[in-house]
Structure formats: structure tokens, C-alpha cells
Amino acid sequence: MxxxxxxxxxxxxxxxxxxxxxxxxxxxxxxxxLTPGETHVYDMQLEQLGNDILAVMDLNQTWVDNGYGYAKSPLQCYIEKDDGPGFGHRFLTLGKQTIGEENVAEINFIAIVTYRSGANINTYIFNSTRDYSRERAVKVTRWVNVNDNHSNSHLDNRNQTVLLEVLLWRG
Amino acid sequence: MAWLNDEGQWIILMGFIISVGIFFLALLVNQSILVGQTTAEAVLDFPKSDIQDLRNEVWVIYSRYNNTPSEQDKVIRDIEVISLIKKNAVVNITPGMWRVHYFNGITNYTEVIYDANNTFFYFYY
Amino acid sequence: MSGDMSIRNLKLKNTSAVSETIGYVIIFGIMMSGIALVTLFGYPALLNQQQEANIRNMERNMIVLQSDVNALVYKSVPYKETTMQVSGGVLSVESPHDDKSLSIQVDGADVLNIPATANRFQFGSLSFKSDQGLPIISLFNGAVVKRDIGGSVMLSEPRWFFDDPTKTLVITLIQIDSPPNLVKSGICTIQMEIEPLAIDIAGTNTIIENYAPGVKTVYINYRDVQSDYFRAFENYFESKPYMEKEGADWKINNVQKLVIKAYKITVLGL
Structure with a gap:
């Protein structure tokens, strides 16, 4: 029972x-x-990474001092020589070093140089890994001082400061 | 308490305490969504690297073109104009006393980076 | 223990004139009235609370979206998207209309050159409308505004500013539009794309007027026919020390350099 x-x-x-x-x-x-409370943490981290990479590239290095009375940073050299691929390679190398393992988190970017010519503000694409198509991107910028003795056909022949903008995304 | 069974009072007390506890936890959860701007958004809004970069650049201009005022003016104009158009920030650099002024609507920053007339010694960073 | 039990047993013996039925009816009555009270007052209060939580949640969502708009406009990122839950109402895009528009004048002449809309800039907005009709929370010209019974408040300000040392007035105009009329509730993915909006004769999106060494007075006329966000913007203008009211206009004195930029944000999907 x-x-x-x-x-x-x-x-x-x-x-x-x-x-x-x-x-x-x-x-x-x-x-x-369900709130997207912390969606911007991702943006914040990527922006910080981008700014750090540009800051590292903007450090003056003694080995490129070639008689100007001051040392140039790699960034200045790349822009003076209009060496977009060289910049891109260095940028990605630094990016991967920061992330750790290679090919784990791929970084893509489009770098644009903005310069003043008389009263006009012009831009040109410095280097890019691939086209931008609605990715979750952030923008980082860096001022770069360029010497009048440069070989960049886009810029005027004078001492000037240009703005390097990098649109950055993962994937 | 006439013929009421007074066993199990502990169980009732525990039930009471737990329900009050749940009530307060619910209140806490309810309050937690009141946050307006998240930390990440506040960090993104603050132009930390813009200002650092600007200071750095002004120092570069000072050290390279301190003795050639005509070069200074051109380069400073580059920064002021590009900054207004691309970054939506008013930048004003006064050579000589090397005063940097930055304002983007939220963050207002003014600093004398190097004053040649002042004997006070400035360090780079 | 046994002594204790025996005393209780003794007491229990004395139960004359105690009716179990009446006791049961009393206990049952208390229980039923408890349930009735909870159903009558407790549950509606809970639903009310839920609606309030929805609205608070949406206020916060709008501030998250404002952060995205700031990235689009001030950091010139081309595209942004955010996924969020919309409950207790619907999210929709209000197309730009003359009812909510703005004109800027210097020396009695329009600064903006938009022939299609009589030189008035039309805003458009991304709005959340509550199930009850009000409140409405909107992303409007880069600000987050809330319309409720009797008026409107600004939850987060737009980034217009006047820089005192250089006497520079910077105005950013942000238009929000969408190709079809979008309305959605539930889980929404807000996809936004930015493009410059032509506001001067040359067809560019930036006006920089330099009056140096002189100064001029800039007049701003904000029109809001339904008076949806009128109070919010009035209060915003009033709170700015450089703004002064003159008739229906707001004026800014001592402007040496006037910078106006205009952007159009297209909401591609919700």
C-alpha cells in the first residue's frame, strides 16, 4: 500500500x-x-589600444636622427616618405604584440592623413587593410609634425603638422 | 494561547526573515538600473588622449621652431584649423608663453606649458 | 518536558465554548481579504512599478544611443549599432519636419543655406513612446529629451558651446531620418550611419564665419509647433550664460567666430 x-x-x-x-x-x-549597459567597454578598450600603438610609434628614436638637430619618430618618417605599407605593417605588428597571440584577434584599420593647404583642409588615405563595411569601429588620432624636407607628394613643401586618423576595428 | 500549537515558530520566524530579506534585495536590484552614463561612456567622452597628444605636439613645436616665429604660426594654424574641423574642438595656442587652450563643449583645458619669461623650470611630462 | 506537556494537556482540556467553525471562518476571512487586497492594490502597484522601470530603462538606453551618436558625429566613425530591449512602448523614427526646426541669423540674414526648407534646419528624432502615450523619450539634435504631462525636460545636453577666450560659438546640427518609417518594440538593433548634410552655398556641411577683429550677434530661432521639447530647450538655452532671450529668438552676443556643422544620421534599421 x-x-x-x-x-x-x-x-x-x-x-x-x-x-x-x-x-x-x-x-x-x-x-x-536587458540593457546594453556595458557595450561601450569594447570601444573603450580598442580606443585605448589604438592610442597606445600610435603613442609608441610617435616616440623619438635616435637611430633615425639624420642631421636635423632632433630625432624623428617612426610616425614622422612614414608620413614624410609617404610610406603607407610600412606604417601599416608596424601598426599591425604592435597591435598583435599587445593582444598576445598572433592571428587570434585580427585588427583592421583605415589610416587617413589630414593636412592643410592654404585655406583648404584635405585628406588622403594613407594605408588600409581592407574596405570598411559597417563594422564596430573606433577612431584614434595623432598629430604628426612633418619637416619641410619631405618626399610626400600630397603635402605642401613647408614645415607643418598633419593629423593622422586611424579608424580601427576587430575582425 | 489557548489550544494553539506553538511548535514550528522558528520556521515561521525564518520565513518572515527571508521574505523581508528578499524584499530588500529586490529594492537594491531596482535601484541598480538607475545609473545614467556608464563608466565606459564617461571614459570615451573624456578627451584624455586628445589633450595628451596636443600637449606633446605643442612641446614638439616649441622645441623645433622656438627661434623661428614664422614657422610657429603656420604650424599652430594647422593644428587650430584641423582640430576645429575634424575634432570639433576649439584649440588656441599662444606662442612665447606657450599657453594651450582646449575646449570641446564638455572638457575645458588650459595650461601654460613653457613660459620663457618665467624662470620656473618646466619638465617635459 | 513531560511536566510541561502535562500542563498543556490540562489546559487543552478546558475548551468549552470554543467553536472550531467560527475560528475557521475567521482565519479563512482574513486569508481571503489578504488575497483580495494584494489583487486589488498590490498587483497594479507592481505593474506600475514595471512600467516605471521600463521608462527608466529607456532613459538609460537613450543615453547609450547618445554615446553612439557622439562617436558618429564628433569622432567621425562612419557606422554604429547597438542592440537593446525596448519594452512598455515602441521605438520609432520621426522624419524631419518643419514643425521642429531651427534657423540661425546674423545681421538679419540666414546663415544656413538650405533652399529646400526655407533655410530652416529640420531635426527629426528617434523616439520612444510609452504604451500610455506619455512620456515620450527622444534622441533629438544630439540631446536626450523627455516629454511628459505638462512639459519636457532635458536628460542629457547637446554639445553646443561658446568658448570665451576665443569668442568662438560652435553649433552642431544633427538630423535623424530613416528611409522607410520604422517602428519597433522588443529587441531592437539600432543601426545608424552618418553623412554630412549640405548647409552652405558651396554644398559643404561646415560653415566657418570669421568676424575678427569685430564681433557680431547671432540669433537662433527654435520652432516647436507641438511644443514637444520646447520647454526642455528653453531651459537649456536659459541655463547657458552666453545666451539671452529676445522676443522669440535667442541671441548670443560678442561672437568673433561662428562654426556650424551639420550631419544627417540615417537609421537603417531598428
Whole structure:
């Protein structure tokens, strides 16, 4: 025979659990909502990475001092020689070093140089890994001072400061 | 308490305490969504690297063209104009006392980077 | 223990004139009225709370979106998308219309050159409308505004500014539009794309007027026919020390350099 004692306790237990579950469901559904609270953490990290890479590339290095009275940074050299591929290679190398393992997180970018010519502000594409197509991207920038004795056909022949902008995304 | 069964009072007390506890936790969860701007957004909004980069660049201009005012003016104009168009920030650099002024609507930053008339010694960074 | 039990047993013996039925009816009555009270007041209060939480959540969502718009406009990132849950109302794009528009004048002449709309800049907005009709929370000209019964408030300000040392007034105009009329609720992915909007004769999106060494007064006329966000913008202008009200216009004195930029943000999908 099945023991029928304690049936009331069982019913009470079930009723109580249903009550508690309903209450918890109501409370949770009222207060917690799916919000994109921390979506921008990703952007923040990528922006910091990009700025760090550009800052490292903008450090003056003594081995490129060639009689100007001051040392040039790699960044200045790349722009003065209009060496986009060289810049891109160095940028990606630094990016991968920061991430750690190679080919794990691929970084793509489009680098643009903005310069002033008289009253006009012009831009040209310095280097890019591939076309931009609606990726989750951030923008980092760096001022670069360029000497008048440069071989970049885009820029005027004068001492000037140009703005290097890098649109950066992963994937 | 006449014929009431007073066993199991602990269970009732525990139930009471737990329900009050759940109530307060629910209040806490409810309050937690009140946050307006998240940390990441605040960090993105603050032009930290813009200002650092600008200071760095002004120092480069000072050290390279300090003795040629005509070169200074051209290069400073480059920065001021490009900054307004590409970065939506007003930049004003006063050579001589090397005062840097930056304002993008949220962050207002002014600093004398190197004052030639002041004997106070400035360090680079 | 046994002594204790015996005392209780003794007491229990004395139960004359105690009716179990009446006791049961009383307990049952208390229980039923408890359930009735919860159903009558507790549950509606809970639903109310839920609606409020939805609205608060949406206020916050709009600030997240504003961050995206800032990245588009001020950092010139071409495209941004964010996924969020919209509940307790619908998200929609209001196309630009003359009802909510703005004109800027210097020396009695329009600074903006938009022939199609009589030199008035039309805003358009990304709005959340609550199920009850109000409140409405909008991303409007880079600001987050909330319209409720009796008026409107600004939750987050647009980035217009006047730089005192250089006397430069910088105004950024942001138009929001979408190809079809978009309305959605539930999980939304807001995809936004930016392009410059022509506002001067040359067809570019930037006006830089340099009055140096003199100064001029700039007049801004903001029109909001339905008065949806009128109060919010009035209060915003009023809170700025460089703004002054003159008739229906707001004026800014001592402007040496006027910079206006215009962008169009296209919401490709919700």
C-alpha cells in the first residue's frame, strides 16, 4: 500500500514553492531588463589600444636622427616618405604584440592623413587593410609634425603638422 | 494561547526573515538600473588622449621652431584649423608663453606649458 | 518536558465554548481579504512599478544611443549599432519636419543655406513612446529629451558651446531620418550611419564665419509647433550664460567666430 500520511505537507510544500517562484519571477521581471549597459567597454578598450600603438610609434628614436638637430619618430618618417605599407605593417605588428597571440584577434584599420593647404583642409588615405563595411569601429588620432624636407607628394613643401586618423576595428 | 500549537515558530520566524530579506534585495536590484552614463561612456567622452597628444605636439613645436616665429604660426594654424574641423574642438595656442587652450563643449583645458619669461623650470611630462 | 506537556494537556482540556467553525471562518476571512487586497492594490502597484522601470530603462538606453551618436558625429566613425530591449512602448523614427526646426541669423540674414526648407534646419528624432502615450523619450539634435504631462525636460545636453577666450560659438546640427518609417518594440538593433548634410552655398556641411577683429550677434530661432521639447530647450538655452532671450529668438552676443556643422544620421534599421 502507498503510504498516504503527510499528503497535506506535500501539498503545502508545492503551494509554497509555487508562491515563492511566482514572487521571484514577478520581482525579477519588474526590475531587471536587458540593457546594453556595458557595450561601450569594447570601444573603450580598442580606443585605448589604438592610442597606445600610435603613442609608441610617435616616440623619438635616435637611430633615425639624420642631421636635423632632433630625432624623428617612426610616425614622422612614414608620413614624410609617404610610406603607407610600412606604417601599416608596424601598426599591425604592435597591435598583435599587445593582444598576445598572433592571428587570434585580427585588427583592421583605415589610416587617413589630414593636412592643410592654404585655406583648404584635405585628406588622403594613407594605408588600409581592407574596405570598411559597417563594422564596430573606433577612431584614434595623432598629430604628426612633418619637416619641410619631405618626399610626400600630397603635402605642401613647408614645415607643418598633419593629423593622422586611424579608424580601427576587430575582425 | 489557548489550544494553539506553538511548535514550528522558528520556521515561521525564518520565513518572515527571508521574505523581508528578499524584499530588500529586490529594492537594491531596482535601484541598480538607475545609473545614467556608464563608466565606459564617461571614459570615451573624456578627451584624455586628445589633450595628451596636443600637449606633446605643442612641446614638439616649441622645441623645433622656438627661434623661428614664422614657422610657429603656420604650424599652430594647422593644428587650430584641423582640430576645429575634424575634432570639433576649439584649440588656441599662444606662442612665447606657450599657453594651450582646449575646449570641446564638455572638457575645458588650459595650461601654460613653457613660459620663457618665467624662470620656473618646466619638465617635459 | 513531560511536566510541561502535562500542563498543556490540562489546559487543552478546558475548551468549552470554543467553536472550531467560527475560528475557521475567521482565519479563512482574513486569508481571503489578504488575497483580495494584494489583487486589488498590490498587483497594479507592481505593474506600475514595471512600467516605471521600463521608462527608466529607456532613459538609460537613450543615453547609450547618445554615446553612439557622439562617436558618429564628433569622432567621425562612419557606422554604429547597438542592440537593446525596448519594452512598455515602441521605438520609432520621426522624419524631419518643419514643425521642429531651427534657423540661425546674423545681421538679419540666414546663415544656413538650405533652399529646400526655407533655410530652416529640420531635426527629426528617434523616439520612444510609452504604451500610455506619455512620456515620450527622444534622441533629438544630439540631446536626450523627455516629454511628459505638462512639459519636457532635458536628460542629457547637446554639445553646443561658446568658448570665451576665443569668442568662438560652435553649433552642431544633427538630423535623424530613416528611409522607410520604422517602428519597433522588443529587441531592437539600432543601426545608424552618418553623412554630412549640405548647409552652405558651396554644398559643404561646415560653415566657418570669421568676424575678427569685430564681433557680431547671432540669433537662433527654435520652432516647436507641438511644443514637444520646447520647454526642455528653453531651459537649456536659459541655463547657458552666453545666451539671452529676445522676443522669440535667442541671441548670443560678442561672437568673433561662428562654426556650424551639420550631419544627417540615417537609421537603417531598428
Amino acid at each position: 502507498v503510504n498516504t500520511e503527510g499528503q497535506l505537507y506535500t501539498i503545502e510544500g508545492i503551494a509554497a514553492s509555487v508562491l515563492v517562484m511566482t514572487t521571484i519571477y514577478l520581482v525579477l521581471s519588474t526590475t531587471t531588463i
